[in-house]
Amino acid sequence: MEEFVLSEELVKLQEENYYLKTLANLREADLIQINRELQSCLEKVEEDPQNIFNAQLFARLKNSTKKFSTLQSPQISQLINIIITGLATECENTSGDFQANDDQTFDSHRRALNMWSFLLGWATYLAENKAQSKQNQKENEEFASRSGRRGKERNRESSQWNWDEQRKATLTVMVNVLKLNLESIWVIKQELETFVGIFTKTVFLILESPPNIKDQSTKMLLFEILAISTKNHKQNFAIKTSILQHLRYYEHMPEPTAELLGYLHSEYTYTQLTDDILMEIGDADLSVQDKTGPKQFSKFLVRLSEVAANLVLRQLVHVMKHMDSPVGPMRVAVIEITGNLIEHLANKDEQTESDKETLNNLFNILKQRSLDLNGFVRSKVMQACIKLCDIKAKFPKTRQHLVDRAIQCLKDKSVNVRKYAIQALAKFIRTHPFGMVYGGELRSQPWKDGLAKINEDSESIEPPEELSHITQESPNSPSPSLFADAQSSRPSSPSPLSSNISPEYYTKLNLTKRYYADALRFIESLSTAIPTLLQLLDSINKSEVIETMEFFVAAYQYKLDRAEEGLTKMLHLIWSRETDEGKSVKKKLIECYQNVYISTEEGATKMESVEQTVRNFVRLADTTSVAKLTSLEELFSTMMSTRLISPEVIERLWTVYAASNSQTSAKERRGAIMVLASLAKAKKEIISEKLNVLRNIGLSSPGRQDLVLARYTCIALQRLAGEAKIKGKSSPRDESTRLPLSHPIFEDLRNILEIQTDSNQWYPLAEQVINAIYVLCNNPDILCGEIIKQKTIFVFKLDDDSFRDELSTSEPVTVNTTQLSQLLFIVGHVTLKQLVHLETIEAEWKRRKQSGEAKDKNHVEDELDQIVGTTEDEFSELITQIREYELLYGSNSLLAEFGGLVAKICANRKIFNDKMLQFSATLALAKFMCVSSQYCETYLPLLFNVLEKSNDDTLRCNIIIALGDLVVLFNNIIDPEINVLYELLADESLEIKRNALMVLTHLILNGMIKTKGQLGEMAKCVADENSRISNLAGQFFTELAKKENAVYNNLPDIISNLSRGENAVDEESFKRIMKFLFRFIEKDKHSENVIEKLCQRFKNLDDKRQWRDIAYCLSQLQYKHDGSVRRLVEGFPNYQDKLKDTDVHKHFVEIVNKLKARKEQSTEMKQFVEEYETKVNEAHNKT
Structure with missing residues (x-):
C-alpha cells in the first residue's frame, strides 16, 4: 500500500467527505457481510497487528469507521475491540523490541502505531459523539421502549455496546503507548508531537462531557495520559493552551483541571505546566464584560489552592495580581485562596521564617480586603475567618484582629456581610483558645479576678538575674508559640513567693498573665458586639436573624455576659410568620431553646436530664419579664404540640408545684405552674387530670399566701376550656368544657377573690379569677353578679336587702380606698367580660343555626330563642340592645349602679387622689365605654382629660390601648378625635x-x-x-x-x-x-411620577432648606428606566436656579453618577446624560 503519513491523513479527516479510494466501487454490505468482514479483520489483527499494512484490511477498517453512525451496537463494539487489540498488541511488540535493542524494527513499529492510533482517535471521536447523543435522547428512548416492540429492540441493541467500559480500555492502551520510549522511534520532533496530539486531543474531547469525569478510574486514566504527555513527551505548551481554552468554555472544567495539576505535582513531581498556567492567568487582562472567564478562572484557582497549595504559593505573586482586579469573582477568589493558603501553612509541622512571613502577609490581605468596596468580597473575608477557626493553630494576636473586624462588619450595609460576620463571631466563641481555665467559660468576672491576682503576684517579685535584661512583650500581643506554651505549661496557681524565683516559673507566670489578658480582651470585644446583635434580632432579613439566634446560643453555652438577654429577646420571634423558603425563624427559635433548656448532657441518666430540664424551665419562667410571658407561653405550647416535652418532665413539674414549702421555694412553685399552664395550651388534659391538685395548692392556703401563685393557677384553669375556635367576630369556647355553677371550683375562685389584702398583686389575680369564671362557668353572669353585690355591701357597709338604694346615696369619700379600688376593678372587668360573653352567645347561636344543631340546654339561650324566634337579624339586634341600653342603663342592671360612680371618681382626682383608686376607676370607665356607644360618647371628653392631665404613665398607656379598642367598636365617635x-x-x-x-x-x-x-x-x-x-x-x-x-x-x-x-x-x-x-418606591411609573411632582415643587420655593430636602429626595430614586431620566431632565427649568446652592448641586451630582453607572445604556442615552451633566454644572457655576 502507499505510504501512510499521519499528519496528512489527519488533515484529510477534517474534510466533511473523507474519500476512501480503495472502496470507491464497493456497495454497502449488509449486516451479515459487515460481521464477516470484521471477524476476518480481527483474525488477521490477532495474527499480526502489522497486517494493518495490508491495503484491503486498512481500507475495510476505515470504511467501517466511516459508517460508524449506521452500524448496530454489536458491530460498533467489535470494531473498537479490533482497533484496541491491534494497538495494544503492537504496543507490546514494540516494547519487546525495545528490550531486545532491535532498532531495525522501529520504522515498521512507528508506521503501525501511527495507523492504529489514527483509527483509535477517529473511532473514539465518533464513539463520544454517539454516546453524547444517546445521553441527550435518553428520555425519548425510554418513552419509545414503553411504547412497543420496536422501542424494546432498540433498547436491547443499545445495551449490547458498553462504551463506558470500552472507553477505559481505550484510555488504558493509550497510557501504555505513551509509556514507550517514543523519542527513539520518532526522531523528528514535529511527527512525535502529531502522534502524541492524537491522544491528548482525545483526552480533552472526553473531558468535555461532565459525566465522563464522574467515574474516578476514567478520570485518573485521563490525568495519566496528560501527565505522561506533558512530562515525558514535552507537550507542555499544547496542553497548557487546551487547558486554558477548556477552562474558559466548559463550566465543569475548573475543579478537574485543578485536580489534574495536583496529580501532576504529586505523582510526577512536575510543576512547569502549573507555573505557566498561573502566570498566564495572572497576566490575563480580565474585564467586567467577560461573563465566563473570571468565573471559571476563580473556581479553578480556589480548587487548586485546596488540592495543591504549594503550587499556588510558588506563583503567589501572579495570583495576587487580581487582588485589586475590577472583576469581582477574581477578588473573591483571592480571598478564598488566601484562607486556603493560611490553612495549609498553619498545618505544617515545621514552619520556616519564610512561611511565617508569608502567613503574616496573607493575614494582612484578609484585613485589607475586609474593607473592599464589593460586599460579596467582604462577605468572603468573613467566610474565610469561619474556616480558619477550625485550624489547630490559633494565632491569638491575628485572631483578635479578625474578631474586631467581624464586630465592625455587624454594621455593614450588606446583609450577606452581616450574616457571615455573625457566623464568624459564633465560630470564634466555639473555637476559642482559652479552654484551659474555668472550663472554657467566658464569664468576665472570674477572668478579671484571676488577672488581678496574677498582676498582684507578678508585681511583688523580682525577675531572676538571667531574665532581667529581657523586655516583656505586651500581654496583648504574644507570639503564637509562646501562647501555645502558656496553655500547655500554665501554673495552676502561683506558689508562695520567695526571693528565689526560678526562670521557668517567672516565664510561666508572664505567659499566664498574657493568657488571661488575651482572654479578657476577647471577652470584652464580644461584649461590645452584644447591643448590635440584639438589634439584629429585629432585622427584616430572615437569614441574619437565624444566625444571630445561633450566636446567642453559642454565647449562652460559653456563659458570655448578657447572652441570656439575647435568648430572652429572641422570644418574640415565636410570632414570626411561617414560610416555605428554607428554615423558618420560628422553627429555629424552638431548636435554639431545645438545645439550651432541654437537657441532654452526655453521661446523665434520664431522671437527671428530666430534673435539669425542669430546673431550666422553672428558672426561665421565673426570670422572664411580664412583657415576654405571652411569647414564652406560645413557645412552650408549640414545643408541647411538636412533642418535644416528655411526660416525665410534665410529671416532675407537678411534683414541684405540689411540694411542701420545706421542699420547694415560692419561685419554683410559681415557675412550675406557669410552665404547666403554657404546655396545657396545646394539651388541656395536663390540667384536667390534676384539677384537685390545683384546688389544694393554688386556690387554698399556699395560694392565699402567694397571690402570684394563685394568679397562675387561675390561668392554668382557663386551659380547661381549650383553645378558642376563631369564627366570625368572637371565639366561642367548647361548651362541653363548661362546668355547672354548683361545681366546687367556683366556690374556691370566689373565696380567693374575697381575700382581704392591700397587695397590688390582688389586681392581676382578680383579673384571672374573673377570666376563669367566664370561660368555665355555665352562668358566669350570675356568679359575678353575686360577687359584686357582696363586695359592694362589704365596702359601703350596706344592708343586704336594700343595698341598691343605699348605694346611690353613699359617699365614696368615706369608704376604704383600697376596698373601693378593688370593687371598681371587679366591676370594670366583669363589664368587659360580660360584653365578650354576649358576643360568644351570639356567635354560638348563629353557628348552631347554620349547622342545624339542637338548641343549647342553657336556659339563657333558651329564653333568648323564645323571645326572638329564629331570625338571625333579630337575635343580633337583641344583643345590641342589651349592650347599649341594658348593661349600663337597665333598671335591673347591677352594673348600671356604678356608671356614674366611676365617672365621678375620675372627674374629681384631687378629692379621690389615691393612685390605685384612680387607676381602677379609669380602667372601669374605659371598659364601660367599650360596652355602650351612648356611655362612650358621654364620657369620651373625660377620658381624654385624664389622658392629658395624669402623671401616671402606666394609666395613660392603658387609656391608649382602650382608645384603640374604642376605635374598632365606635369608629364614628372616636375618629374625629x-x-x-x-x-x-x-x-x-x-x-x-x-x-x-x-x-x-x-x-x-x-x-x-x-x-x-x-x-x-x-x-x-x-x-x-x-x-x-x-x-x-x-x-x-x-x-x-x-x-x-x-x-x-x-x-x-x-x-x-x-x-x-x-x-x-x-x-x-x-x-x-x-x-x-x-x-x-420600586415601580418605574411611580418613580417617574414622584420625580415629576418633586421637580414641580422647586418652582415656587424660596426656602433653601426645602430645596435641599427635595434634591435629597430626588437623589434617593434609582433611575432604572429612561422614562425617569427624561422626567428629571424635563423638570430642569424648575430647579435650574436652585443648583447654585452647594448642597443641592451635590445631590444632583449623585444623581448624575447614578445615571452614568446604569448598565446597558444606548449610545443616545449616554450622550443625553452627558449633556444633562454639563447643564447641571453650568447652572451651578453661574453667578
Missing part, C-alpha cells in the same frame, strides 16, 4: 410613645382608620433616638408598603409634613427618614 393618638407620638415618655405607635400600627394596617395626612408623624419615629421606637416604625412602614401603593400615595404629604412648618424635623433626621421610605 384620632389626632390625639398621633400627638402622643411626640410625648416625652418612651412608653407612651411606644404604645401609641403600636396602637396606630394595628389600626392602620388592619384598615380600621384612614390616614389623613398624619403618616408624617409616624415617619418621624423612623428617626427616633430610641432603637425600639425606630424599629417599630420601620416594621410599620415595611408592612404598609405591602399594601398596594400605600407608601407611594402618602409620600407627598409625608415630605411636606417633615420639611416645612412647625412640625418639621431637622435635616439629618429628614434624610434618614427619606432614605428609608424611598426604598419602597
Whole structure:
C-alpha cells in the first residue's frame, strides 16, 4: 500500500467527505457481510497487528469507521475491540523490541502505531459523539421502549455496546503507548508531537462531557495520559493552551483541571505546566464584560489552592495580581485562596521564617480586603475567618484582629456581610483558645479576678538575674508559640513567693498573665458586639436573624455576659410568620431553646436530664419579664404540640408545684405552674387530670399566701376550656368544657377573690379569677353578679336587702380606698367580660343555626330563642340592645349602679387622689365605654382629660390601648378625635410613645382608620433616638408598603409634613427618614411620577432648606428606566436656579453618577446624560 503519513491523513479527516479510494466501487454490505468482514479483520489483527499494512484490511477498517453512525451496537463494539487489540498488541511488540535493542524494527513499529492510533482517535471521536447523543435522547428512548416492540429492540441493541467500559480500555492502551520510549522511534520532533496530539486531543474531547469525569478510574486514566504527555513527551505548551481554552468554555472544567495539576505535582513531581498556567492567568487582562472567564478562572484557582497549595504559593505573586482586579469573582477568589493558603501553612509541622512571613502577609490581605468596596468580597473575608477557626493553630494576636473586624462588619450595609460576620463571631466563641481555665467559660468576672491576682503576684517579685535584661512583650500581643506554651505549661496557681524565683516559673507566670489578658480582651470585644446583635434580632432579613439566634446560643453555652438577654429577646420571634423558603425563624427559635433548656448532657441518666430540664424551665419562667410571658407561653405550647416535652418532665413539674414549702421555694412553685399552664395550651388534659391538685395548692392556703401563685393557677384553669375556635367576630369556647355553677371550683375562685389584702398583686389575680369564671362557668353572669353585690355591701357597709338604694346615696369619700379600688376593678372587668360573653352567645347561636344543631340546654339561650324566634337579624339586634341600653342603663342592671360612680371618681382626682383608686376607676370607665356607644360618647371628653392631665404613665398607656379598642367598636365617635393618638407620638415618655405607635400600627394596617395626612408623624419615629421606637416604625412602614401603593400615595404629604412648618424635623433626621421610605418606591411609573411632582415643587420655593430636602429626595430614586431620566431632565427649568446652592448641586451630582453607572445604556442615552451633566454644572457655576 502507499505510504501512510499521519499528519496528512489527519488533515484529510477534517474534510466533511473523507474519500476512501480503495472502496470507491464497493456497495454497502449488509449486516451479515459487515460481521464477516470484521471477524476476518480481527483474525488477521490477532495474527499480526502489522497486517494493518495490508491495503484491503486498512481500507475495510476505515470504511467501517466511516459508517460508524449506521452500524448496530454489536458491530460498533467489535470494531473498537479490533482497533484496541491491534494497538495494544503492537504496543507490546514494540516494547519487546525495545528490550531486545532491535532498532531495525522501529520504522515498521512507528508506521503501525501511527495507523492504529489514527483509527483509535477517529473511532473514539465518533464513539463520544454517539454516546453524547444517546445521553441527550435518553428520555425519548425510554418513552419509545414503553411504547412497543420496536422501542424494546432498540433498547436491547443499545445495551449490547458498553462504551463506558470500552472507553477505559481505550484510555488504558493509550497510557501504555505513551509509556514507550517514543523519542527513539520518532526522531523528528514535529511527527512525535502529531502522534502524541492524537491522544491528548482525545483526552480533552472526553473531558468535555461532565459525566465522563464522574467515574474516578476514567478520570485518573485521563490525568495519566496528560501527565505522561506533558512530562515525558514535552507537550507542555499544547496542553497548557487546551487547558486554558477548556477552562474558559466548559463550566465543569475548573475543579478537574485543578485536580489534574495536583496529580501532576504529586505523582510526577512536575510543576512547569502549573507555573505557566498561573502566570498566564495572572497576566490575563480580565474585564467586567467577560461573563465566563473570571468565573471559571476563580473556581479553578480556589480548587487548586485546596488540592495543591504549594503550587499556588510558588506563583503567589501572579495570583495576587487580581487582588485589586475590577472583576469581582477574581477578588473573591483571592480571598478564598488566601484562607486556603493560611490553612495549609498553619498545618505544617515545621514552619520556616519564610512561611511565617508569608502567613503574616496573607493575614494582612484578609484585613485589607475586609474593607473592599464589593460586599460579596467582604462577605468572603468573613467566610474565610469561619474556616480558619477550625485550624489547630490559633494565632491569638491575628485572631483578635479578625474578631474586631467581624464586630465592625455587624454594621455593614450588606446583609450577606452581616450574616457571615455573625457566623464568624459564633465560630470564634466555639473555637476559642482559652479552654484551659474555668472550663472554657467566658464569664468576665472570674477572668478579671484571676488577672488581678496574677498582676498582684507578678508585681511583688523580682525577675531572676538571667531574665532581667529581657523586655516583656505586651500581654496583648504574644507570639503564637509562646501562647501555645502558656496553655500547655500554665501554673495552676502561683506558689508562695520567695526571693528565689526560678526562670521557668517567672516565664510561666508572664505567659499566664498574657493568657488571661488575651482572654479578657476577647471577652470584652464580644461584649461590645452584644447591643448590635440584639438589634439584629429585629432585622427584616430572615437569614441574619437565624444566625444571630445561633450566636446567642453559642454565647449562652460559653456563659458570655448578657447572652441570656439575647435568648430572652429572641422570644418574640415565636410570632414570626411561617414560610416555605428554607428554615423558618420560628422553627429555629424552638431548636435554639431545645438545645439550651432541654437537657441532654452526655453521661446523665434520664431522671437527671428530666430534673435539669425542669430546673431550666422553672428558672426561665421565673426570670422572664411580664412583657415576654405571652411569647414564652406560645413557645412552650408549640414545643408541647411538636412533642418535644416528655411526660416525665410534665410529671416532675407537678411534683414541684405540689411540694411542701420545706421542699420547694415560692419561685419554683410559681415557675412550675406557669410552665404547666403554657404546655396545657396545646394539651388541656395536663390540667384536667390534676384539677384537685390545683384546688389544694393554688386556690387554698399556699395560694392565699402567694397571690402570684394563685394568679397562675387561675390561668392554668382557663386551659380547661381549650383553645378558642376563631369564627366570625368572637371565639366561642367548647361548651362541653363548661362546668355547672354548683361545681366546687367556683366556690374556691370566689373565696380567693374575697381575700382581704392591700397587695397590688390582688389586681392581676382578680383579673384571672374573673377570666376563669367566664370561660368555665355555665352562668358566669350570675356568679359575678353575686360577687359584686357582696363586695359592694362589704365596702359601703350596706344592708343586704336594700343595698341598691343605699348605694346611690353613699359617699365614696368615706369608704376604704383600697376596698373601693378593688370593687371598681371587679366591676370594670366583669363589664368587659360580660360584653365578650354576649358576643360568644351570639356567635354560638348563629353557628348552631347554620349547622342545624339542637338548641343549647342553657336556659339563657333558651329564653333568648323564645323571645326572638329564629331570625338571625333579630337575635343580633337583641344583643345590641342589651349592650347599649341594658348593661349600663337597665333598671335591673347591677352594673348600671356604678356608671356614674366611676365617672365621678375620675372627674374629681384631687378629692379621690389615691393612685390605685384612680387607676381602677379609669380602667372601669374605659371598659364601660367599650360596652355602650351612648356611655362612650358621654364620657369620651373625660377620658381624654385624664389622658392629658395624669402623671401616671402606666394609666395613660392603658387609656391608649382602650382608645384603640374604642376605635374598632365606635369608629364614628372616636375618629374625629384620632389626632390625639398621633400627638402622643411626640410625648416625652418612651412608653407612651411606644404604645401609641403600636396602637396606630394595628389600626392602620388592619384598615380600621384612614390616614389623613398624619403618616408624617409616624415617619418621624423612623428617626427616633430610641432603637425600639425606630424599629417599630420601620416594621410599620415595611408592612404598609405591602399594601398596594400605600407608601407611594402618602409620600407627598409625608415630605411636606417633615420639611416645612412647625412640625418639621431637622435635616439629618429628614434624610434618614427619606432614605428609608424611598426604598419602597420600586415601580418605574411611580418613580417617574414622584420625580415629576418633586421637580414641580422647586418652582415656587424660596426656602433653601426645602430645596435641599427635595434634591435629597430626588437623589434617593434609582433611575432604572429612561422614562425617569427624561422626567428629571424635563423638570430642569424648575430647579435650574436652585443648583447654585452647594448642597443641592451635590445631590444632583449623585444623581448624575447614578445615571452614568446604569448598565446597558444606548449610545443616545449616554450622550443625553452627558449633556444633562454639563447643564447641571453650568447652572451651578453661574453667578
